[in-house]
Amino acid sequence: MTAFADIADKYGKGEIRMMVEENVMIPHVSDENLEAALKEIADKIPRWSTAPLTLQKGTVSCTGNQFCGFSNINTKGNAIEIADRMDKKYEFPEGKSVRIHWTGCTNTCGQVQIGDIGLLGSKAKNSAGEQVEGVDVFVGGGIGQTSAIGKVVKKAVPIDEQLEDVLSEILEGQFGAKVRSGYVPTPKTVRAPKNPPKKAAAPKKAVAKPAGPLTMDEVKKHNTKEDCWIVISGQVYDVTGWLAEHPGGQGVIMPNAGGDATEDFTGQGHSKFAQDKLKDFIIGPLEGGG
Ligand code: HEM
Ligand code: SF4
Incomplete structure (x- = not known):
């Protein structure tokens, strides 16, 4: 963030805008400075793409179980991995945007109902009947002139085993996704089943009462x-x-x-x-x- 602020100082007017779509913008960069600014972002902050692919660009996620005790799943980790896998698999018609909204629980900070596709964290069972991270899948949400509330099309889909297949069907059927030529499928990540963490990690240092009074x-x-x-x-x-x-x-x-x-x-x-x-x-x- 500090590197980004420095770039905003150097090429813009020291202003940064955090967008509701969870992208970030430096306004007021002149045409002649644009290329240098983009290069500096690529050099100094390589994990922030200045030319994101369709799903990386359109992904929004709530903070998830990394920081929020309500979350049923690791929203951000799954969101990044799924966007990356599906972007490698598919190309979309020129200018097509696909907004995928992840949210960890029914409080829906990630606004699951207004994504083109919404994924709401849930408990799910894998094929062996074990409890794993899952999502309820919403489709049909919209904003602006096409505002609409998405509807649930599938419930409790186990993320590792089935989500990629479910999303593939939706993306190909409704969003014009075409498998990239030369695409080689990578094996699915299958994590060990576990109950979703209800508690954050234990404190690093054991708490001990001192000898004297607690004044x-x-x-x-x-x-x-x-x-x-x-x-x-x-x-x-x-x-x-x-x-x-x-x-x-x-x-x-x-x-x-x-x-x-x-x-x-x-x-x-x-x-x-x-x-x-x-x-x-x-x-x-x-x-x-x-
Ligand atoms: C001593 C003064 C404290 C202040 C001023 C403070 C302030 C804050 C702030 C500003 C946030 C919001 C973070 C965000 O939205 O990104 C937050 C979140 C949080 N804080 Fe604290 N905090 C304090 C102490 C503690 C302590 C001692 C605990 C230990 C239990 C704690 C546990 C949490 C938790 C779990 C969250 C996540 C949101 C929630 O569950 O409410 N905080 N705190
Ligand atoms: S949607 Fe639920 S899990 Fe996600 S940040 Fe909000 S309260 Fe936490």
């Missing part, structure tokens, strides 16, 4: 990234091992290190998942005031 004076001593305590609603927490995993980043927790974080924690409107997660870090009730 505010004691809490104040633990105010570094290597040793970080906070107080929330009269309870003391050791969040050292959580700093690197916090979805909001460690930058928002550190100003509260060794102090009372109640206002910041509750002010953020943390989910029930986040509130339950706190239990992993509890040391004990604060004694004797500040």
